Every structure is written in structure tokens, then in C-alpha cells.
Amino acid sequence: MKRLIATALLIAPLAGCGLHPLYGGGAGGGVATTLSGVEVAPIEGQAGWLRGNALRDRLAASGTPRYRLDVKLDDQIAGLGVRRDDSVTRERRTLRARYQLVDLADGAVLLDATAGSDAGIDVIVSSEYATIAAENTALENLSGIVADQIVAKLALYARRRQPTR
Template identity: 75%
Template structure:
């Protein structure tokens, strides 16, 4: 196996800042993106999926000390579709889909500054035990809520970086 000369490693390390990459959360919890995310309040979201989503969003956005500057309105579409069907018309596989349409509203003037969607799917095996199937559906909903919340927060962070105040 060949060894990379140290001078080559040093040159690559010097060239890295010139590539244009910038950390999204520069400055940590006191950085501009994190403080902007802390100023987002989550509007009530309907249903169990909405409760899970709102908690996941609150966990990821954190708390801002100055009070809310934005409101995040989220509308969820949670559906379960049967996929695999046996000869006796029994479903053997399901797909749970969670889709979110969200709007970031500036509380100062009520304007919508960001309007986007996020979503994810999970496959569920339908077994003979109804309890096990319901437990799998609930676990899928919990996992999908976390995934969609991550997508939403990533998009909000990009918006905060592009529009600092």
C-alpha cells in the first residue's frame, strides 16, 4: 500500500477552505442559524401524528430567549396503504406515508416567508397478530415523524442562513 506524502496532505488541507463549504451551524448554539431556529414557535398540529411531529420539531428547534419571531404552520397527511395481497384478499404488506406541508410565517407582518413540503414512507409487514401489526404501524409513525421533522428543520436552517437578521 502506498503512503501519501505529507506535503500532499498539507496542500489538500490548505485547499479545503477554498471549496466554498460553510458550516450550517457555525457558532454553535449562539450562532445566527441556531438563534433563528430558536425563535420559531410551532402552531398546533391535529391528531396523534401532529402531536408527535410538534414534539419532534420542538426538540430540534430549541428555545430562543427573545421570544418567537416566526410561526411554523404544519398540515400533515398520514396514510396507510395495503400493498401485498394474498389470494384470499388479505393484506400482507402496508406502506405508511407521512407528508407535511409547512409554512414559515413572519409574525411581524404575517407574510409567508417559506412554503414547502416534506415526507417519508415506511414499509410494514402485516402479521397474524393484530397487536403486532398495530404496534408496527405506531412505531412507523413515530419514526416517520422524526424523519420528516429533520427534513423540515434542515430546510428552516437553510432559510435562516440565507436570510440572516
């Protein structure tokens, strides 16, 4: 009995804390329907193709789009570790995105933000193929991470636009 009372006392303050589920209402909720109405504009380059696919997978657009997501990428690789003979032993791949959510009805920019991540890559001096494969794998992983950041920001934006209950 004491345990039940203690649990009730601990849970009671949470009832008025103002936390609400982001995807409340499931697939028919406001956030999910807003995200499904976002069309991803074509993005240039291999990184753009990977990012666009990652975004389309996460947004699951359906029906007539109400919004367009414009994304501009900055993909850079910089050498970090350098040996005495000036050969690079470690690289850092940085993927940044500036994105805008545009309302298709009037062309207004509703959200203008950035997202980004980076990854370290070991450079194998004896195998150029292994280095290229590691750089491509890093790009794929970074594309997924940045796509998750963008979708999370879009979901928060959609949640804030919903009327409070």
C-alpha cells in the first residue's frame, strides 16, 4: 500500500508538466500529416541524392504536397593526421545542410535552418580503394544522421503550429 501511495505521489507532478507526445494521434495526427505533405526538391550531387532519398524515406510523402523542402549541401573532406612524409593518416568528413521549408500555396519560407554532422575516417595508405570505401560509407551514414536532424526539426515546427489543447 505504501508503495502505491509513493508511486502516485511521484507521478502526480507529471500530470501538469505540459509534456505532450510529438507524434500524438499516430499517422492521422497533425505532425504526421504535415510531414507527409512535404515534397523534397532535387538536391545536387551524390551527397544530395543520398540525402534526398533519406529524407523521402523518413517523411513518407503522400498525396498532393503542401510544402517543399529546399536543401543546399556543403560536403567537405579535410586531412587531419599527417605523417613526416606528408601522407594523410586521418580524414574528417563534414556534411552540412541549409534547408528551407516553403509553403507551396504562397511561396513563403516557413522554416530556415541548418543541420550537420561529421565523421572521422582512417586513411589506409596501402589501399586507395579502402579509403574511398570508408569515405563513401561515412557519407551514407552522415546523410542519414542529417536527414534525421532535419525531420526532427520539421516535426517540432509542425507541433508548434498545432493549436494547443
